[in-house]
Amino acid sequence: MVHLASIPTNKDIGKPLVEGMEKLKVAEQSDQDQFTTSVYGSRFASEDLPKHEMPETEMPKEVAYRMIKDDLSLDGNPMLNLASFVTTYMEKEVEDLMTESFSKNFIDYEEYPQSADIQNRCVSMIGRLFNAPLDGDMAPVGTSTVGSSEAIMLAVLAMKKKWKNARQAAGKPTDRPNIVMSSAVQVCWEKAARYFEVEEKYVYCTENRYVIDPEETVSLVDENTIGICVILGTTYTGQYEDAKAVNDLLIKKNIDTVIHIDAASGGFVAPFVVPELEWDFRLEKVVSINVSGHKYGLVYPGVGWVVWRAPEYLPKELVFNINYLGADQSSFTLNFSKGASQVIGQYYQLIRLGKHGYRAIMGNLTRTADYLAESLEQLGFVLMSEKNGKGLPLVAFRIDPKSNKHYDEFAIAHQLRQRSWVVPAYTMAPHTNDLKMLRVVVREDFSKSRCDQLLDDIKLCQGVLDKMDKDEIKKHNDFIRLNQSHSGRRQNVHPHYRNEKHSLQGKTGKTHAAC
Numbered sequence: 001m002v003h004l005a006s007i008p009t010n011k012d013i014g015k016p017l018v019e020g021m022e023k024l025k026v027a028e029q030s031d032q033d034q035f036t037t038s039v040y041g042s043r044f045a046s047e048d049l050p051k052h053e054m055p056e057t058e059m060p061k062e063v064a065y066r067m068i069k070d071d072l073s074l075d076g077n078p079m080l081n082l083a084s085f086v087t088t089y090m091e092k093e094v095e096d097l098m099t100e101s102f103s104k105n106f107i108d109y110e111e112y113p114q115s116a117d118i119q120n121r122c123v124s125m126i127g128r129l130f131n132a133p134l135d136g137d138m139a140p141v142g143t144s145t146v147g148s149s150e151a152i153m154l155a156v157l158a159m160k161k162k163w164k165n166a167r168q169a170a171g172k173p174t175d176r177p178n179i180v181m182s183s184a185v186q187v188c189w190e191k192a193a194r195y196f197e198v199e200e201k202y203v204y205c206t207e208n209r210y211v212i213d214p215e216e217t218v219s220l221v222d223e224n225t226i227g228i229c230v231i232l233g234t235t236y237t238g239q240y241e242d243a244k245a246v247n248d249l250l251i252k253k254n255i256d257t258v259i260h261i262d263a264a265s266g267g268f269v270a271p272f273v274v275p276e277l278e279w280d281f282r283l284e285k286v287v288s289i290n291v292s293g294h295k296y297g298l299v300y301p302g303v304g305w306v307v308w309r310a311p312e313y314l315p316k317e318l319v320f321n322i323n324y325l326g327a328d329q330s331s332f333t334l335n336f337s338k339g340a341s342q343v344i345g346q347y348y349q350l351i352r353l354g355k356h357g358y359r360a361i362m363g364n365l366t367r368t369a370d371y372l373a374e375s376l377e378q379l380g381f382v383l384m385s386e387k388n389g390k391g392l393p394l395v396a397f398r399i400d401p402k403s404n405k406h407y408d409e410f411a412i413a414h415q416l417r418q419r420s421w422v423v424p425a426y427t428m429a430p431h432t433n434d435l436k437m438l439r440v441v442v443r444e445d446f447s448k449s450r451c452d453q454l455l456d457d458i459k460l461c462q463g464v465l466d467k468m469d470k471d472e473i474k475k476h477n478d479f480i481r482l483n484q485s486h487s488g489r490r491q492n493v494h495p496h497y498r499n500e501k502h503s504l505q506g507k508t509g510k511t512h513a514a515c
């Protein structure tokens, strides 16, 4: 055993270098078994972190912690990531609650009946928030999920099964189910359709309409349609699609199909900001709704919800009953084991904030978004999102084509990235003439003063770009594209799939960092 003392110390300074190096070697060897210096004095600090093969031997826990933490420090700062809807702030108290629940497996209803009950309380509160009819046995049913993607998969399966059962009962073929939706859908809808073999029927956006056209939507419905997806807050512009118009047209034309609302982002915004807007179970054709708890539900990533208007819309064949403590607990999920923390975090937010708390937060976010939108208009940008709570609290904008700038939205995004802001530039949904835009999602931790800092930096970037000539900007952008080492997303794509283009979004060009 060789201790710290054998590592060259100040005393060794001035001694012949060779002697110092000899000592260092001894120290290095001994370090393999013994770790007593600071993390940065250990041999691990002078080696690469293992990347391909699992190492043969252990490393001290302090070293593992520090090395991985340092590695992660090259990730962006979540607070400055204005690309994402996903929650980056929770109170200390709920962080404690969630940490204390890390070791609980949510699916183990028998062992953790309280956690299971907490999920049911959340489903009940969310169902009521969405105005589900509450008559006796017909009370809404629902489940927690890992996010809206899983929730949407489940809703699609339920619609498909219900459609299939009805078709089979009528002796009609069931081999060609389809679903009608906007071309601005989030990628999980494409996944759901392809994983579960449902034909996608798109209502395309146009150069000046970024939501579905209700008439066109309804006209695409046929006997093989399992349902229509209506988005409450599209990912691109945050606009609310007109669920009421679709609902009313279906009734007027006596068309027998159902609506699912993708309220991933809007489900916790609209009820507080525009309570009079009818988009939820108040509309009789709406049978299921999903919402991301980890977006405006204000919980860290890993929780979503899906609620059905009544049990009849969630066919029995899809539900698995697990008996715990004499009571049946039903399960309808794509996975089994998962942590209980996220569901507990959601329950905390619902009861800690209450409707008043959510209203105050969503009101502030809407005002901040309006302020940002107006300030950007003053800087000469064209606004593509709504104001006054008519859409999500986000600001989508683009350079005024009339201003004849020699740079595009991607150049602004690159400039802002250098000031640590992640503001994505992306190309709109197909059939919009490759419209480019930038988008800032206003989240809970994006205060008015942070908004002012962002505006200052946007002005600065405009100034810098105005001074650079076209060639310089191109060279600069090319350089960043080629050398994006830690933010280079392509690095994370296996070469076999690198040229995959089957996604709708992928086809239109770059949609970077918009989730």
Ligand SMILES: *Cc1c(COP(=O)(O)O)cnc(C)c1O
Pocket: 085, 146, 147, 148, 149, 150, 186, 188, 231, 233, 234, 235, 262, 263, 264, 265, 292, 304, 515
């Ligand atoms: C974010 C989002 C999704 C996917 O939700 P996750 O919770 O990330 O799985 C689906 N639809 C819309 C409209 C979204 O904004």
